[in-house]
Amino acid sequence: MTQHADSAIPLPHLLTLEHLPRPRLVALLDRAQRFADGADDRAALAGMAVCTLFFEPSTRTRLSFQLAAQRLGADVLNFDASSSSTSKGETARDTLKTIEAMGVRGFIVRHKDDGAVAALAAAADPGTALINAGDGRSAHPTQGLLDMLTLRQAKGDDFARLKVAIVGDVKHSRVARSDLHALRTLGAGDIRVCGPASLLPDDATLDGCTVTADLDAALDGVDAVMMLRLQRERMAEGLVASLDDYHRDYGLSSARLRRAARDAVVLHPGPMNRGIEITDDVADGPQSLILKQVANGVAARMAVLEALLAR
Amino acid sequence: MTQHADSAIPLPHLLTLEHLPRPRLVALLDRAQRFADGADDRAALAGMAVCTLFFEPSTRTRLSFQLAAQRLGADVLNFDASSSSTSKGETARDTLKTIEAMGVRGFIVRHKDDGAVAALAAAADPGTALINAGDGRSAHPTQGLLDMLTLRQAKGDDFARLKVAIVGDVKHSRVARSDLHALRTLGAGDIRVCGPASLLPDDATLDGCTVTADLDAALDGVDAVMMLRLQRERMAEGLVASLDDYHRDYGLSSARLRRAARDAVVLHPGPMNRGIEITDDVADGPQSLILKQVANGVAARMAVLEALLAR
Amino acid sequence: MTQHADSAIPLPHLLTLEHLPRPRLVALLDRAQRFADGADDRAALAGMAVCTLFFEPSTRTRLSFQLAAQRLGADVLNFDASSSSTSKGETARDTLKTIEAMGVRGFIVRHKDDGAVAALAAAADPGTALINAGDGRSAHPTQGLLDMLTLRQAKGDDFARLKVAIVGDVKHSRVARSDLHALRTLGAGDIRVCGPASLLPDDATLDGCTVTADLDAALDGVDAVMMLRLQRERMAEGLVASLDDYHRDYGLSSARLRRAARDAVVLHPGPMNRGIEITDDVADGPQSLILKQVANGVAARMAVLEALLAR
Numbered sequence: 001m002t003q004h005a006d007s008a009i010p011l012p013h014l015l016t017l018e019h020l021p022r023p024r025l026v027a028l029l030d031r032a033q034r035f036a037d038g039a040d041d042r043a044a045l046a047g048m049a050v051c052t053l054f055f056e057p058s059t060r061t062r063l064s065f066q067l068a069a070q071r072l073g074a075d076v077l078n079f080d081a082s083s084s085s086t087s088k089g090e091t092a093r094d095t096l097k098t099i100e101a102m103g104v105r106g107f108i109v110r111h112k113d114d115g116a117v118a119a120l121a122a123a124a125d126p127g128t129a130l131i132n133a134g135d136g137r138s139a140h141p142t143q144g145l146l147d148m149l150t151l152r153q154a155k156g157d158d159f160a161r162l163k164v165a166i167v168g169d170v171k172h173s174r175v176a177r178s179d180l181h182a183l184r185t186l187g188a189g190d191i192r193v194c195g196p197a198s199l200l201p202d203d204a205t206l207d208g209c210t211v212t213a214d215l216d217a218a219l220d221g222v223d224a225v226m227m228l229r230l231q232r233e234r235m236a237e238g239l240v241a242s243l244d245d246y247h248r249d250y251g252l253s254s255a256r257l258r259r260a261a262r263d264a265v266v267l268h269p270g271p272m273n274r275g276i277e278i279t280d281d282v283a284d285g286p287q288s289l290i291l292k293q294v295a296n297g298v299a300a301r302m303a304v305l306e307a308l309l310a311r
Numbered sequence: 312m313t314q315h316a317d318s319a320i321p322l323p324h325l326l327t328l329e330h331l332p333r334p335r336l337v338a339l340l341d342r343a344q345r346f347a348d349g350a351d352d353r354a355a356l357a358g359m360a361v362c363t364l365f366f367e368p369s370t371r372t373r374l375s376f377q378l379a380a381q382r383l384g385a386d387v388l389n390f391d392a393s394s395s396s397t398s399k400g401e402t403a404r405d406t407l408k409t410i411e412a413m414g415v416r417g418f419i420v421r422h423k424d425d426g427a428v429a430a431l432a433a434a435a436d437p438g439t440a441l442i443n444a445g446d447g448r449s450a451h452p453t454q455g456l457l458d459m460l461t462l463r464q465a466k467g468d469d470f471a472r473l474k475v476a477i478v479g480d481v482k483h484s485r486v487a488r489s490d491l492h493a494l495r496t497l498g499a500g501d502i503r504v505c506g507p508a509s510l511l512p513d514d515a516t517l518d519g520c521t522v523t524a525d526l527d528a529a530l531d532g533v534d535a536v537m538m539l540r541l542q543r544e545r546m547a548e549g550l551v552a553s554l555d556d557y558h559r560d561y562g563l564s565s566a567r568l569r570r571a572a573r574d575a576v577v578l579h580p581g582p583m584n585r586g587i588e589i590t591d592d593v594a595d596g597p598q599s600l601i602l603k604q605v606a607n608g609v610a611a612r613m614a615v616l617e618a619l620l621a622r
Numbered sequence: 623m624t625q626h627a628d629s630a631i632p633l634p635h636l637l638t639l640e641h642l643p644r645p646r647l648v649a650l651l652d653r654a655q656r657f658a659d660g661a662d663d664r665a666a667l668a669g670m671a672v673c674t675l676f677f678e679p680s681t682r683t684r685l686s687f688q689l690a691a692q693r694l695g696a697d698v699l700n701f702d703a704s705s706s707s708t709s710k711g712e713t714a715r716d717t718l719k720t721i722e723a724m725g726v727r728g729f730i731v732r733h734k735d736d737g738a739v740a741a742l743a744a745a746a747d748p749g750t751a752l753i754n755a756g757d758g759r760s761a762h763p764t765q766g767l768l769d770m771l772t773l774r775q776a777k778g779d780d781f782a783r784l785k786v787a788i789v790g791d792v793k794h795s796r797v798a799r800s801d802l803h804a805l806r807t808l809g810a811g812d813i814r815v816c817g818p819a820s821l822l823p824d825d826a827t828l829d830g831c832t833v834t835a836d837l838d839a840a841l842d843g844v845d846a847v848m849m850l851r852l853q854r855e856r857m858a859e860g861l862v863a864s865l866d867d868y869h870r871d872y873g874l875s876s877a878r879l880r881r882a883a884r885d886a887v888v889l890h891p892g893p894m895n896r897g898i899e900i901t902d903d904v905a906d907g908p909q910s911l912i913l914k915q916v917a918n919g920v921a922a923r924m925a926v927l928e929a930l931l932a933r
Contacts, residue, residue: 040358047662049689060409063388067360067413070386075692077685090893098682098892101916102689270409271401294412351669371720374699378671378724381697581720582712605723 013121013130014304016139017181025148025185028303032149035071036299044310046073050106051099054133055081055092058110060270061133064294065108065142068301072310077104092116093123100128106309107131114138129308131301137172143269144178146300147226148186150293154265155223159183163190163261165218168228168250168277169199169239170206175269176228177205184208194218195228195250198239215250219259227252227268230277243276253279257287265289324432324441325615327450328492336459336496339614343460346382347610355621356385361417362410365444366392366403369421371581372444375605376419376453379612383621388415403427404434411439417620418442425449440619442612448483454580455489457611458537459497461604465576466534470494474501474572476529479539479561479588480510480550481517486580487539488516495519505529506539506561509550526561530570538563538579541588554587564590568598576600635743635752636926638761639803647770647807650925654771657693658921666932668695672728673721676755677703677714680732682892683755686916687730687764690923694932699726714738715745722750728931729753736760751930753923759794765891766800768922769848770808772915776887777845781805785812785883787840790850790872790899791821791861792828797891798850799827806830816840817850817872820861837872841881849874849890852899865898875901879909887911 017025050069052062062078069076081095090098096107107130109117114136121130134140155162164183170176170193183191192210193200200211212218219225234240252266266278266288274280283290328336361380363373373389380387392406401409407418418441420428425447432441445451466473475494481487481504494502503521504511511522523529530536541561545551563577577589577599585591594601639647672691674684684700691698703717712720718729729752731739736758743752756762777784786805792798792815805813814832815822822833834840841847852872856862874888888900888910896902905912 042358047664049692051685059390063362063390063410064413066388067386067415070360071358075689077688079681079685091896094893094896097913098916099685101913102686102920103917104689270405272405274402274405291408291412294409295414298413353669370701374673374701374721375724377699378697378726381671581716583716585713585716602719602723605720606725609724 011308013124013132014141014308015118015121015130015132017141017144017178017185018139020181020185022185025145025182028145028300028307029149029152031306032145032296032300032303033153035302036149036153036296040071041306042071042073044072044306045069045106048074048106048309049077049104050074050108050305050309051077051079051104052108052133053079053081053096053099054109055111055116056134057082058134061110062108064297065131065133065301068298068305069106071298071302072305074106074305074309092120096120096123100125105129106305108133110134112136131304131308134174137174138177139181140174140178142297142301142304143175144182145304146293146296147175147179147267147269148182149296149300150267150289151224151265153292153296154289159186159188162188162224163192163222164188164224164226165192165194165222165260166226166228167194167215167218167252169230169234170195170228171199171201172231172234173228176226179226180205180209190222192218192222196240199234215256216259219256222260223264225252225257225260225264225266227266227278229269229271230273232273247276251275251277251279252282254281254285257282267293270294322440322619324443325452325619326429326432326441326443328452328455328489328496329450331492331496333496336456336493339456339611339618340460340463342617343456343607343611343614344464346613347460347464347607351382352617353382353384355617356380356383356417359385359417359620360388360415361385361419361616361620362388362390362415363419363444364390364392364407364410365420366422366427367445368393369445372421373419375608376442376444376612379609379616380417382609382613383616385417385616385620403431407431407434411436416440417616419444421445423447442615442619445485448485449488450492451485451489453608453612453615454486455493456615457604457608458490458578458580459493460607460611461578461600462535462576464603464607465600470497470499473499473535474503474533475499475535475537476503476505476533476571477537477539478505478526478529478563480541480545481506481539482510482512483542483545484539487537490537491516491520501533503529503533507551510545526567527570530567533571534575536563536568536571536575536577538577538588540580540582541584543584558587562586562588562590563593565592565596568593578604581605633930635746635754636763636930637740637743637752637754639763639766639800639807640761642803642807644807647767647804650767650922650929651771651774653928654767654918654922654925655775657924658771658775658918662693663928664693664695666694666928667691667728670696670728670931671699671726672696672730672927672931673699673701673726674730674755675701675703675718675721676731677733677738678756679704680756683732684730686919687753687755687923690920690927691728693920693924694927696728696927696931714742718742718745722747727751728927730755732756734758753926753930756796759796760799761803762796762800764919764923764926765797766804767926768915768919769801769889769891770804771918771922772889772911773846773887775914775918776911781808781810784810784846785814785844786810786846786848787814787816787844787882788848788850789816789837789840789874791852791856792817792850793821793823794853794856795850798848801848802827802831812844814840814844818862821856837878838881841878844882845886847874847879847882847886847888849888849900851891851893852895854895869898873897873899873901874904876903876907879904889915892916
């Protein structure tokens, strides 16, 4: 991926933030900030068709990309791959190649399998760009970007001074992985990961992080808390005893939040399970940046679409 | 709602026609008439995103709003709330706030519960406008507007001289309630409501109306007949004995329509149950304004979108 | 249909290629070629709304029409008739008339029943155009057009010299019927139809064709092989013994393709059942025009939309 180091060379795809060189990442954040400040450019992708190709449903992410693409002037097509040709036995690759043959040059792809989006990108023609909108547990790079944008707005550029806690089901979270990729690249000084042992990965994902099962310890003095969504299927899988237990041990309440720095901020990728991983008073409180994240999501996706597709 | 009396002050939302001052209502009808006459204004909402947020499915109403928004230049997003994040346990309020945070300023909302749209409007930021596209049995204000526009085109502005019959399942009908709100505001001279006792409301809904279970009496000499759709679930609920009985007693046939004034007009909000509440010869006959209503629906919705969202 | 012979008179609808006069067909192909070469005309249908009205789902055909309409500047509405008012008991005709009343002048209609699109066209107002996007087993005229465009690009205009084999489930295929209509009109010199007796029609569909159950004989020296998709329900219906048997007897492999002319081309309407009617090496090989067909589909649909709707 060394070719990405020179930010003058266009990125062909955005599959992950891992190994994305810092100047690239910062350039995307800078551009996203301009869009967050209200810049529009309906000429950037005018006359271009962009397709959301979701093999796993997600309305909120799809809408965010759709708004981003429209603000750049693109026509947006939605392909719900869970209810169409794929159900007629067509492979994901054939679906991609077919829509590509129709003249679509930008694809926003979500898939339940790790690496599925990279495999599709490898099958694409030169000049076609894929954006990973979430694959398996691997990566959700635009979420990582919007989280960094949100942190930077609140805490400034000096990530070396930043203390961050990521709390919850890190093991199954592509959001956590993309956040960790970006936080490392930006040189975050103190990254803490917290969750029950059953929900923590046992691989290189946590390299360089302080890992703890104790939420109070994780929160102590941090500048930012990044909460993760608890998928309810973790209960059926026996990884979580009960929602009550989980809430008691890993739910963020305002009482608990007092352990963090006084001006600490709270992030959550949504949709929230209110009363489980986060309480209403925190979600809707003055330290919450959750809706700011959503707003930044459109800006971050505009930056990515522009970087990959604008001629 | 007295602030609405001054029509120079923008409406924040359109939740119901009840208490909407007459000058406001007439101004909306006048503007809708211009759109019905073919006026377009693709600059009015250019670059603005409008979202249909339907917690209860309705393709025809969604399409009508979508066409109206497009003719004003807006980008339209469709959020089918029955098949998305809400099924992941997200509250309707969080769904609204999330899409609002993405930069969407106009929402067209349908919900099965009375008052649900008003509750969402109360949660919206200043500058965000909600249009009630039908909530429970309470209100469907754009249907009321389009019905008044259709009546006015056929019968002129002098509602005081108008004799109208509303026939069918008034009890469960938000269409009937919005029609009654508007007819009262416009001063309709003679409003008759007709249906079986089991399908008539027992509250203030019918204040000022002549109520009868006898369709022949209700039709006698009227200028307009507004038929309502019979939901088939009324049978399962035991409120209607059989479709045959209902058709015999409350179905509008051309024979029956002869009781009305010679130039009486027939309205129906659609979709029709042909052969139940209305016969083919009436639905497709010369007195039917049913397709005119559909055409006026786009115009009425353009007027509302413009009034709420144009800067 | 003799009025179609004068290509200066606008076509009201495109329901079938049968009886479409050759000058009309050639004019559409010529115009499609210009779009395939990259011509765009966003002014052609600017401000016009076009609706896809699919009573049978098909994402790929819908997307192709959507891209075609967008490249001509139209607003596109999608009406998924399998999940809406029709499920409330509304007739297809009422659905059409309703959307037409909203101001939509172009409809792209798919239906599972033979003749259903023609019946809807008969109910449309003058000035409204319907395009048959596939009805029952009868016709899929834009697929026929795109296949002819693809053949012409590869083999030139002189269809009299062309030897073509159509292979597979011709009996249930609207694609095969539209291809046969067009090949006859263009004067194709040698049309061979091949499939098991259970999947061949016993009517006038095959008039003028050489019919055989022997794939090797059908392929001998042909310039083009048009493979058809095997619907898996043919097994349940007892029309095909097994997928293995079908593949052995009627699957196109590269070994088998050597019986055709050295520069023979292979077409397939998609989505493919890889390993059944076609092997990977043929589908992805140098003689395959399958993705070219997809690209030509957008161009052919632009030509049709323009011919029917541009003022």
